[in-house]
Amino acid sequence: MPRTKSMGRAANGNGTIRKKTVTKNGKKYSYWEARATVGYDLGTGKQIQRSVTGKTQKEVRQKLSQIVVDLDEGTYIQPSKETVGAWLDTWVDTYVVPNVKPYTADSYRSICENHVKPALGRVRLEQLTTPQIQQFYNKLQREKGLSAKTIKNVHGALHKALNQAVKIGSIRHNPADACDLPKVYQKKSRPWNRKKSPGSWRRFKGTPMNCCSWSLCSPVCGRGRSWALPGTA
Template sequence: MAKGENIFKRKDGRWEARYIKGYELSGKIKYGFCYGKTYKEAKEKVTKAKAALLSGKPIPASNSRHRFSWFCDEWFESGRNRFKESTCVKYRTILDKHIKPRLGGCFPLGMSDALIEQFANELLFEEELAPKTVKDILVVVRSILDYTAKRFPGTFPTLNINYPKESKKEMRVLSREEQTRFSRFLLDDMDACKFGVLLALLTGIRIGELCALRWENISLKDNTIKICSTMQRLKDMNPDQESKTKIVIGSPKSDTSTRTIPISETAAELCRKMNPQSPAAFVLTGTSHYMEPRTLQYRMERYTEICGLDGVHFHTLRHTFATRCVEVGFEIKSLSEILGHANTTITLDRYVHSSMELKRDNMNKLAAVGL
């Protein structure tokens, strides 16, 4: 047997030639076998078998030994400089926690629709992840597959990914009476934090945007608020750091989230009462020290508990603001830009809720036409 050949004589006297026929999805090698009465016969048969594989376009030599986990890391590194830090953390977590443990050992050319479907079902029913979370993970898988396909021109399988249907949840919105009650509580003995929460209720800004907001971003001359940054607590990807997370103040979540919001005279008057001497002070504290989103959420829980408001989170304020705007006849395009959405569809589908009061008002209008 020549060096490097997988041809040997068996105990029964025959010659056996072994060759790599393919790979299982787990990455395990699948061997093919050829037999002959002589070494020459076995070698001729295995040579023909290998040639048949080549004509059938098997897994090509280039990158054939790399499993899907390798392409996951390649995809991540190729886009790392384009991703925001928060996006890097999100993608890295998805890769390490979900995609690589379940799909990382597969060879890309062995992947199929059934495999992706099984992966999605495991996330939904074994890990019990929300459909929205599973969809986010599958979107990353789709992007990696598109990246990988470029390495195998003409041979990579066309895979269809079915995203789980998201059930539309009815978001909690404060009724007019609840909003009045909550506003009165915030106005009573108002400090910087209560003021910030009330400002969010009057403008619909996000929790991270409020935490990063400084007084220099508020113009009482023009009665506007400029949203140009957001605050997040992110996983620290630096292995040398003892702390697992860190506070990051960066640009908002999208280009449309960077915006200038006109404020009402009521909101402007409140700003004049609270305006500190230092423009660099954070709105939520009135000092150079910030309040992070997690702390604000704790404060919000205490405020709503005192007011007897159930199921109210900080994002409820944003939904409530959008609903009140619709109730007074706000033009949807303007509302979409104030909320920082990419288009009006997002505003209508996710943030506009028709309250019972508005439904009743509209039904009463029918009386004017005798219905």
């Protein structure tokens, strides 16, 4: 009986691992490479393969196993060369500008241009990590001298941009989720005290404002309550 050629396709995730050697500047370097089938071109029917490399066979095997898991779970994302900077431009123009007021859009764009892109703009979007973002925030505080509130605003913009990237499937998760931000401390307001402001107290004495100044010195009268006092409108 003559042999027949199988027309079936190999299952996604099937891969091969091999050791490769390259020569650079007269020296030979060895590394391991794995190639896995991650899909098929709809037009030609040819296999789409993903290549991963590593220093050891174990490292490459782990990467290959992760690709197989992602394919089985439907979470596999095709590698992209898109950078953080390019995505921020797309995010602002496509998702921010049409949905917010011009002033707000300008604020987001300013944060991206002046803070995020100079530090992280060249990093590939899919390779951006939580430690990279955390180090970025730390430098903004320690080296740039930015306030905790400003860093919080920077985080807000970057976090929203990365959330949108997750929604459209460019990345699996938001690396900014696990970052720690510096605490924002609010100054406590204190009522006016006549003992600590003798000059002001003397100016009020003997005038219609005398009773008001006494009221303002009361512990129960703080900021925002003097509007109800007669003569203070």
